[in-house]
Amino acid sequence: MKTRFHTVQDLASVLESENLPLGGYLVAREAFIQGKTADEVNAELDRRIQITRAALDRGLSAPQLSFSGLTRGNAVRLAAPEKAIVTDPFYTRAIAYALAVAEVNACGGRVISFPTAGSCGIVPGTLWAFRDTRPSGEEIDDARFREAFLVASCVGILIAERATLAGAEGGCQAECGAAGAMAAAGLASLCGCAFGAIFDAAALSLKNSLGLACDPVAGLVEVPCVKRNAFLAANALTAVSLELAGVTSVIPFDEVVTALKAIGDSLPANLRENAQGGLAVTPTGLSYREKIRDPRPEAPAGV
Amino acid sequence: MAEKNVSIFDIFGPIMIGPSSSHTAGIARIAYLARKIFPYPVDRARVSFYGSLAWTYRGHGSDKAAVAGLLGIMPEDERLNHSFEIAAESGFTYEIVPVYELPERYHVNTVIIELENAERRIVLRGASIGGGSILIQEINGFEVDLSGELSALLVSHHDEVGVIAIVSHILAANRINIAGTSSHRKEKGDEALLVVEVDSPVGKSIVQQIESLPPIYSVVYIPGLSN
Structure with missing residues (x-):
């Protein structure tokens, strides 16, 4: 079985030669690589999907407070706001869910890196919000939901193969930016988009994240990472809205990935996760770094 | 890797x-x-x-x-x-x-x-x-x-002719595919370390078989981490 693909074009020709639809191919490929059955692969996917659900429920049920004080239970606030400007339940849940998962991660909870820990709320947040807000008669079953996670992961594979998913290498465009593109593809799949439209939606979302710096305050996965999960969820929703309205990307997905790689390579080191630039060196950012600097005087030296 | x-x-x-x-x-x-x-x-x-x-x-x-x-x-x-x-x-x-x-x-x-x-x-x-x-x-x-992704054997041995060949022969005889090997030593003729990454689990008896060979000091088997 052909297991390697580097571009959407590669992937299309592999699907043709294997004579499989996208979701079916991705499961068969995974089973082949891991030496497992398709049922085992699906069971593992379901197990992981449920872990994302547990994380988002945890983030919404109690305020998440981090060790540094930078994360302060905002998802709970966002899920039941006193005032709102966009009141559509899918939108409001997508941003609250994405934030909830990211806060659970920031506070040492159990999550799934997707594609990284700092960006782990974007795909589950958008996909679960969509599923939770379908009107009766349009429910999404487990198989279709699983396929959306597979399609999102496939976009991650394409970015990993030709660029990077590490903020330290490519900046935040490679983490939250990639997750936004993955979420757009997953949502497009849930909306019934065809193969081309799925990757076009990913291209639309990714284009709007190019150049994002990775400049975390005090080097922690909190500011701006946590709230950026909510923003990139909205980005993915916008990308799919454009796609469904027939507004397509001028630049194809594969070329956007090429651009992401080139931009990542030209980003200065201090905007690639070393906490020496951007927001990290603002007066407020620096004050947090001082506050949590290790080891603090009261730090115990082990037991 | x-x-x-x-x-x-x-x-x-x-x-x-x-x-x-x-x-x-x-x-x-x-x-x-x-x-x-x-x-x-x-x-x-x-x-x-x-x-x-x-x-x-x-x-x-x-x-x-x-x-x-x-x-x-x-x-x-x-x-x-x-x-x-x-x-x-x-x-x-x-x-x-x-x-x-x-x-x-x-x-x-x-x-x-x-x-x-x-x-x-x-x-x-x-x-x-x-x-x-x-x-x-x-x-x-x-x-x-x-990387720890694949299972691996760490074979500590005296640096002499044929160790890699013997180890790979034993693994082949047990139908274990080698994904990669690397050999490391400090000085010629001194203690050396052979790292063998494998595609399938290596049983205790195979580890003991390798460990019983004269030039070999010790063998540690590390199951792969990939999940």
Whole structure:
């Protein structure tokens, strides 16, 4: 079985030669690589999907407070706001869910890196919000939901193969930016988009994240990472809205990935996760770094 | 390292305890592997955090992650958050040391783990290279390159002709495919370390068979971590 693909074009020709639809191919490929059955692969996917659900429920049920004080239970606030400007339940849940998962991660909870820990709320947040807000008669079953996670992961594979998913290498465009593109593809799949439209939606979302710096305050996965999960969820929703309205990307997905790689390579080191630039060196950012600097005087030296 | 297809579960994974795949999950993995490589009682443990880790280990819970790994707790296990208490209950003692100077050849996220008892000691240098992926780069002065994804045999032997051939012959006879090998030595004719990554599990009897050969001092089998 052909297991390697580097571009959407590669992937299309592999699907043709294997004579499989996208979701079916991705499961068969995974089973082949891991030496497992398709049922085992699906069971593992379901197990992981449920872990994302547990994380988002945890983030919404109690305020998440981090060790540094930078994360302060905002998802709970966002899920039941006193005032709102966009009141559509899918939108409001997508941003609250994405934030909830990211806060659970920031506070040492159990999550799934997707594609990284700092960006782990974007795909589950958008996909679960969509599923939770379908009107009766349009429910999404487990198989279709699983396929959306597979399609999102496939976009991650394409970015990993030709660029990077590490903020330290490519900046935040490679983490939250990639997750936004993955979420757009997953949502497009849930909306019934065809193969081309799925990757076009990913291209639309990714284009709007190019150049994002990775400049975390005090080097922690909190500011701006946590709230950026909510923003990139909205980005993915916008990308799919454009796609469904027939507004397509001028630049194809594969070329956007090429651009992401080139931009990542030209980003200065201090905007690639070393906490020496951007927001990290603002007066407020620096004050947090001082506050949590290790080891603090009261730090115990082990037991 | 063996060339590997990117799996769906590399992207949608690993399952981990936050907040950082590199500073939490990766460190837990390195410590977990260290304990697999040193499967003996530990009287003294020291974890030294270099570079970025020295500055941010408490905020990332890298210290809890390291202790968890040394206790055999996997990166996805929520007990990771309580590793200090578990260590205290079981009498496991350790020392956490931040080292702010980063030697030039070290990766920016480096941890050095020292474990010892009355008879044995190991010094292991690991790098957390992103997304929870790790590399063990040094074991007792041998420069190695071990990802922990695949199962591996660490064969400590006297540096002489034919060791690699004998080991690969035994593995072939047991239908175990070798994904990659690397050989390391300090000086010619001295102690050498052979690292063999394999595609399928290696049973105890095969490990003993290899260990019984005259030029071989010891064999440690490390099951692969990929999940």
